Amino acid sequence: MITIDKMSRIPIYEQIISRFSNLIALGLISPDSPLPSVRTLSMQLAINPNTLQRAYLEMERMGLCYSVAGSGRYVSKDARTSLVAMQQAELDKLKEYCWELCDSGIEKETILNYIKESLFGGQQK
Amino acid sequence: MITIDKMSRIPIYEQIISRFSNLIALGLISPDSPLPSVRTLSMQLAINPNTLQRAYLEMERMGLCYSVAGSGRYVSKDARTSLVAMQQAELDKLKEYCWELCDSGIEKETILNYIKESLFGGQQK
Amino acid sequence: MITIDKMSRIPIYEQIISRFSNLIALGLISPDSPLPSVRTLSMQLAINPNTLQRAYLEMERMGLCYSVAGSGRYVSKDARTSLVAMQQAELDKLKEYCWELCDSGIEKETILNYIKESLFGGQQK
Amino acid sequence: MITIDKMSRIPIYEQIISRFSNLIALGLISPDSPLPSVRTLSMQLAINPNTLQRAYLEMERMGLCYSVAGSGRYVSKDARTSLVAMQQAELDKLKEYCWELCDSGIEKETILNYIKESLFGGQQK
């Protein structure tokens, strides 16, 4: 269901958050459906339960899920709504990054064309 | 000449390298012109000399500058050439980032249009 | 007759006790009238029978109800009397909470006025 | 500077957050002044560094402080502003609690008078 890269420089808990965010954004996990328990998933991923717990806590803070003591953890009803706002924030970061490249002397057209080719392989209008 | 943001999550030494790279790329520092000494600049920026030293060493490794014993540190003749290769690396990072956004469920067109508007204010075809 | 919020951070068995206490305090359940059986109510609320059992046992311990083997569980004659003492305990908790707010730097007058307005809508002296 | 109660049912990390919030709210810690390091304070309080780390992370999330890698952790400039908003939330919780007491059959006047006496010892207008 989920895979992580332990060698990555990106913290494991962030990878987990990212993976679940994707699954939710793509509709592969429905609202109110249960998330894997801390114990089982941490064993599956071969990571420490605390690391997963941290990821889940962060996801709760983001409004992506909620926990019911003694029962389990479930996807929030408005998880996708929360993700939309976060995606906008991501786009803003991308915008910032583009401007930094401009400042470092790369032409705007160069940047735009490069992105266009990257995303569409050059065959788009 | 240079400013840094100590509160940023980006390491100070990376910020310094980035600032000097920009100055060089934009032609605001000429080849063979001297860089501020570790001692004076570290005092100006109120940072640890070791941090600045690390930045300068990294810049030497990148081919952006060279040091002359007993004299000082100077911008390399081919510094701008070196920067071109680095800019390509930056573009690759941008590409990576765009793909991450795609994975998280944002439409390619949305990304491209957002960047286009950001860079050109919407007045470009 | 009774509703609970499984998402609440308040334990379910405490919610149940609280709901029944209210019903008794307001006179909506008379002394010696029967309480729903563990089996039926736990099914209605879709909770674990153990959880409801725990709530009932706690209520017996508080003197709110008593169980008759083979018959069922009934509201105590002096349930309302028992509740008066418990209400005092609640008031003490409220008092504690007010003092905490004071400690965190909120003015006493601010607290009192806020409560006054909340309870009486401002139309009381 | 700070004391905690290990026997309390309130989590240690919440106690720490509460203590620092008070110090900031009362102006006993100025903006941009450094907080004790994780290592030193955790030793002073005889708690695990991770527990304190968690408290500090939470405080960062609240906007009460910020961390500078390799340097230390400092009180935010607008920490007191952040606290004001949080205090309002606390007052709202108090209001909720008062209404619950009403629902359980306690008279509004009883509640108000009790709070008044608690806060002012009864000698206030």
Add this chain to the structure above:
DNA sequence: GTGGTCTAGACCACC
């Protein structure tokens, strides 16, 4: 020295 992350394993309350 600092903060950030992770592991390993424990105890508790709740269901």
Add this chain to the structure above:
DNA sequence: GTGGTCTAGACCACG
């Protein structure tokens, strides 16, 4: 079984 909290100790990057 579940989540919530805590301890003990490790490694890393940064300054």
